[in-house]
Each structure stands twice: as structure tokens, then as C-alpha cells.
Amino acid sequence: MxxxxxxxxxxxAENLERLVRSILSLDLxxxxxxxxxxxxxxxxxxxxALAAETGRVKVVHRPGKLGLGTATLESVRFALEHGYDILVTMDADFSHDPMYLPAILEKAAGFDIVIGSRYVHGGGVVNWPFSRRLISFLVNFYCRTVFRIPVHDYSGAYRAYRRWVLEKLEPDAFISKGYSFQEEMLVRCARGGARTAEVPIVFVDRAVGATKANRAEMIRSGLALLRLGLWEF
Ligand SMILES: Nc1nc2c(ncn2[C@@H]2O[C@H](COP(=O)(O)OP(=O)(O)O)[C@@H](O)[C@H]2O)c(=O)[nH]1
Ligand SMILES: [Mg+2]
Structure with missing residues (x-):
């Protein structure tokens, strides 16, 4: 595999090198x-520099800030083109601790999408302001009500996908470019027959660097979710 x-x-820049070394040191x-x-x-x-040094790292450079959603689709394309069986996505800022990778990969042996989940027993959120918690609660409440996939954390970006799930996707069909991509991706995969599972993670807000979530992005993503729920699915 x-x-x-x-x-x-x-x-x-303040997170990437430590993250890469931490992932590679797990020897998975x-x-x-x-x-x-x-x-x-x-x-x-x-x-x-990490690519040249380790031989395990590949880099895709895009010309400018095009959103987390399209960046994830770019990684999907990369994984498919290069014959990978499992794709794991995670944030660079240590909110997604690499120590959960073994549990997520183990679960991926039996499920098509595994979500590192903040909202199951054993999971949680640390250091997030009340406003972020509230938005996340509302988004997940809405998604559970409307999309009815047996998942508690629709927004989590720490995930493993099996290859066949990625092969079935139609990248051009996505309406989300930014944060709502996570929910849209999950719904599209589940509609395609993917079986989901969750592994508890404790999400700790970044210690260094700044969040890229801003009010405009929140509003764009909220509208995209409304559109998905009310018209598309
Ligand atoms: N390539 C790329 N990465 C992004 C973009 N926006 C966010 N990210 C990355 O996505 C991850 C999550 O973003 P972050 O700002 O931590 O969001 P938050 O955790 O919701 O506050 C981080 O690794 C960011 O560097 C983008 O437009 N392009
Ligand atoms: Mg973050």
C-alpha cells in the first residue's frame, strides 16, 4: 500500500519543517x-529544501493563494497520478498532531474515509475562541441535519481517503474553493458510497503563525453550504 x-x-514557515520531520520520524x-x-x-x-534533503517530500507550487479546497484537490490529483492507495490530509500548523496518524491509518484498513474527529468521545478542541467553537457547532449541526451522514465532525480536515473514493470524484463539480470544501468533499464521497469512520483527535489551535480563516471566507463557506444543502444534494 x-x-x-x-x-x-x-x-x-514556522511550522513546516518541524511537521515534516515529525511525520517522517514516525516511520510509517x-x-x-x-x-x-x-x-x-x-x-x-x-x-x-526538505524535498531535496529527504527524498520523501514532493512539492506542488501554485502561483498564488487559491484556497485550501483547491489545494486539497491538487493533492488528490497528485496522489492519483502517482499511484497512491491512501491519501491523508492534514493542516500544517500542528492542530492535527501527527501522533494520530497510526490510528487513522489503521482505521483506513476497514473504511473508505476516516475522519480525525473532535466531536466523538475522546476528541476535543483546545485554545479555540468561543466564536470559532460556536461557528463550528452551528456548521456541524446544520450538516448533520441536512446531509444525514453518520459523522459528527463534518469540518475536520484531518482525514484519510482510499483511492477508489478519489477516483470517483469530479473535481470540476465542486463549488467550494475554501473552508466549506471539507463538508462538500465528505458529502460527495458519501453520496458515492464511501463508508465513513471517525477516530478521536484533540485539535489544538496553532501556537505559531496566523489563521487564514477570515470573515469573508466564513461567509463564502456558509453560503456554499446553504447552496449545497438546499439545491445541490
Ligand atoms: N495552499 C494553501 N493552503 C492554505 C490556504 N488557506 C489555508 N491553508 C492551509 O490550510 C491549513 C489550515 O489553515 P488555518 O489557517 O490553520 O485554518 P484554521 O485552523 O481553521 O484557523 C493550514 O495548513 C494553512 O496553511 C490556501 O489558500 N492555500
Ligand atoms: Mg489552523
Missing amino acids: KKIVAVATYNE GLDIVIVDDNSPDGTGDIAD
């Missing part, structure tokens, strides 16, 4: 693909 971890980066046979959007802080150069 060929497995790859995808990390989308925008201004993660994982390759890594970094999708960087020409980060002004030089994250792309750090990624290139």
Missing part, C-alpha cells in the same frame, strides 16, 4: 506532498 500525506501551506512509510500557494514568508523554499 502506497500512502501519502498532503499538507496545504500558506505562510507556514509515508510520503508527503506539500501544496504551497507562493507563500510570501518563504514556505515554498523550505518545502523545496
Whole structure:
């Protein structure tokens, strides 16, 4: 089984090297693909240096900030083109602790999508402001009500996907470019017959660097979810 971890980066110079070393040190046979959007802080150069040094890291450079959703689709394309059986996606800022990778991969032996979940027993959120918790609660309440997939954390981006699920996707059909991509991806995969499972994770807000979630992105994503729930699915 060929497995790859995808990390989308925008201004993660303070996090990326430590993250990559931490993933590789687990010795799980994982390759890594970094999708960087020409980060002004030089994250792309750090990624290139890690690629040259380790031989396990690949880098996709995009010309500018095109959103986490399209970056994830880019990693899907990469994984399919290069013959990977499992794709794991995770954030670069250590909110998704690499220590959960073994549990997520183990679960992926029996399920098509495995979600590192904050909202199952044993999971949780640390250091998030009340506003983020509230938005996340509302989004997940809405998704559970409307989409009815047996999942508690629709928004989590720490996931493993099996190859066949990715092969079935139609990347051009996605309406989400940014944060609502996670929910849209899950719904599209589940509609295609993917069996889901959750593994508890404790999500700790980033210690260094800044979030890319801003009000405009929240509103765009909220509208995309309404459109998906009310018209598309
Ligand atoms: N390539 C790329 N990565 C992005 C973009 N927006 C966010 N990311 C990455 O997506 C991950 C999650 O973003 P983050 O700002 O931590 O969001 P938060 O955890 O919801 O506050 C991080 O690894 C970011 O660097 C983007 O437009 N392009
Ligand atoms: Mg984050």
C-alpha cells in the first residue's frame, strides 16, 4: 500500500519543517506532498529544501493563494497520478498532531474515509475562541441535519481517503474553493458510497503563525453550504 500525506501551506514557515520531520520520524512509510500557494514568508523554499534533503517530500507550487479546497484537490490529483492507495490530509500548523496518524491509518484498513474527529468521545478542541467553537457547532449541526451522514465532525480536515473514493470524484463539480470544501468533499464521497469512520483527535489551535480563516471566507463557506444543502444534494 502506497500512502501519502498532503499538507496545504500558506505562510507556514514556522511550522513546516518541524511537521515534516515529525511525520517522517514516525516511520510509517509515508510520503508527503506539500501544496504551497507562493507563500510570501518563504514556505515554498523550505518545502523545496526538505524535498531535496529527504527524498520523501514532493512539492506542488501554485502561483498564488487559491484556497485550501483547491489545494486539497491538487493533492488528490497528485496522489492519483502517482499511484497512491491512501491519501491523508492534514493542516500544517500542528492542530492535527501527527501522533494520530497510526490510528487513522489503521482505521483506513476497514473504511473508505476516516475522519480525525473532535466531536466523538475522546476528541476535543483546545485554545479555540468561543466564536470559532460556536461557528463550528452551528456548521456541524446544520450538516448533520441536512446531509444525514453518520459523522459528527463534518469540518475536520484531518482525514484519510482510499483511492477508489478519489477516483470517483469530479473535481470540476465542486463549488467550494475554501473552508466549506471539507463538508462538500465528505458529502460527495458519501453520496458515492464511501463508508465513513471517525477516530478521536484533540485539535489544538496553532501556537505559531496566523489563521487564514477570515470573515469573508466564513461567509463564502456558509453560503456554499446553504447552496449545497438546499439545491445541490
Ligand atoms: N495552499 C494553501 N493552503 C492554505 C490556504 N488557506 C489555508 N491553508 C492551509 O490550510 C491549513 C489550515 O489553515 P488555518 O489557517 O490553520 O485554518 P484554521 O485552523 O481553521 O484557523 C493550514 O495548513 C494553512 O496553511 C490556501 O489558500 N492555500
Ligand atoms: Mg489552523
